[in-house]
Amino acid sequence: MGEKMLMKGNEAIGEAAIRAGCYFYFGYPITPQSELTAYMSKKLPKIKNAAFIQAESEVAAINMVYGAAATGVRTMTSSSSPGISLKQEGISYIACAELPCVIVNMQRGGPGLGSIQPGQADYFQATKGGGHGDYHLIVLAPSSVQELVDLTMDAFDLADKYTNPAMILGDGLIGQMMESVEFKERKKIDLPDKEGWTLTGCKGREKNYIVPFNLDPYEMEKLNFEIQDKYNELKEKEVRYETINLENADLVVVAYGTVARIVKTVIANAKKEGINIGLIRPITLFPFPEKIIAETSEKVNKFLVAEMSLGQMVEDVKLAVNGKVEVNFYGRVGGIIPTQSEILTEIKKYLK
Numbered sequence: 001m002g003e004k005m006l007m008k009g010n011e012a013i014g015e016a017a018i019r020a021g022c023y024f025y026f027g028y029p030i031t032p033q034s035e036l037t038a039y040m041s042k043k044l045p046k047i048k049n050a051a052f053i054q055a056e057s058e059v060a061a062i063n064m065v066y067g068a069a070a071t072g073v074r075t076m077t078s079s080s081s082p083g084i085s086l087k088q089e090g091i092s093y094i095a096c097a098e099l100p101c102v103i104v105n106m107q108r109g110g111p112g113l114g115s116i117q118p119g120q121a122d123y124f125q126a127t128k129g130g131g132h133g134d135y136h137l138i139v140l141a142p143s144s145v146q147e148l149v150d151l152t153m154d155a156f157d158l159a160d161k162y163t164n165p166a167m168i169l170g171d172g173l174i175g176q177m178m179e180s181v182e183f184k185e186r187k188k189i190d191l192p193d194k195e196g197w198t199l200t201g202c203k204g205r206e207k208n209y210i211v212p213f214n215l216d217p218y219e220m221e222k223l224n225f226e227i228q229d230k231y232n233e234l235k236e237k238e239v240r241y242e243t244i245n246l247e248n249a250d251l252v253v254v255a256y257g258t259v260a261r262i263v264k265t266v267i268a269n270a271k272k273e274g275i276n277i278g279l280i281r282p283i284t285l286f287p288f289p290e291k292i293i294a295e296t297s298e299k300v301n302k303f304l305v306a307e308m309s310l311g312q313m314v315e316d317v318k319l320a321v322n323g324k325v326e327v328n329f330y331g332r333v334g335g336i337i338p339t340q341s342e343i344l345t346e347i348k349k350y351l352k
């Protein structure tokens with residue numbers, strides 16, 4: 001058994017990051033993730049050789065992460081929707097430079113400045129690149145405060161393993177809720193040695209260079225293909241998901257994060273009415289669990305994608321089923337959280 005405590009989601013991320021060896025945080029406050037920035041501002045100055053900087057802007061923060069990651073340390077930043085948008089150029093540079101770091105996005109309602117209530121409309125931005133060029137983040141979608149802890153720690157390991165930025169994609173509600181969490185002893189895993197590429201001073205060796213470009217288009221194309229090979233390996237080895245009640249389901253819901261928690265209540269309430277509802281909950285949004293969705297579409301002919309957007313993850317579900325079955329969508333936006341009764345009512349429409 002590990003250490004248990006009651007924590008708010010945003011603060012749990014901070015504690016998990018520190019316990020994962022992240023002593024370098026650069027950020028800028030924005031609702032609804034400011035508690036994470038505040039937590040790091042209190043904790044990191046007490047740790048020898050650690051650094052907390054509230055940058056002058058989100059643009060500055062992501063470039064500080066870029067610099068810290070180039071030295072081989074574990075580093076992170078966090079923000080919410082419009083703040084993450086400001087970081088996109090830097091994230092693209094980091095992905096091209098193949099540097100490990102963790103980025104947290106506690107989504108809020110949008111577009112524009114939007115609201116300060118929860119949203120999930122940053123799915124496209126998170127999973128399809130977000131900035132310029134062909135790149136992907138490793139995207140993890142927690143559904144509880146305990147998963148915020150576990151997946152934050154995993155994010156640092158995955159970022160180091162694949163030398164790629166990783167994102168924790170939550171929403172305002174999961175960052176604000178308080179739940180009991182356990183900080184378990186974690187097994188050490190074999191990770192690549194950083195010694196060969198980090199910028200730590202020459203020390204008698206040849207200089208290292210980390211540059212996210214190549215003016216020779218053939219060399220730049222070669223780099224793109226090499227990075228794509230890494231993404232293909234992620235798709236093969238790192239897909240994560242949860243399934244519930246897929247056997248004999250009348251309809252399968254695909255949902256992640258907070259909405260998936262609500263769907264679990266829908267499943268219980270529907271069962272009382274003699275309706276069998278299944279759930280596929282993607283935990284990795286990139287790589288996306290397309291295989292389990294495709295396999296399930298061979299057995300169940302009705303899907304409902306529920307999310308706090310106007311229909312973003314639904315596109316990946318439709319690609320996964322490849323036109324074999326009916327895929328419906330239900331979403332609320334602008335900071336509205338769908339209720340279990342709304343989702344169940346929607347399900348009944350498609351089962352008539």
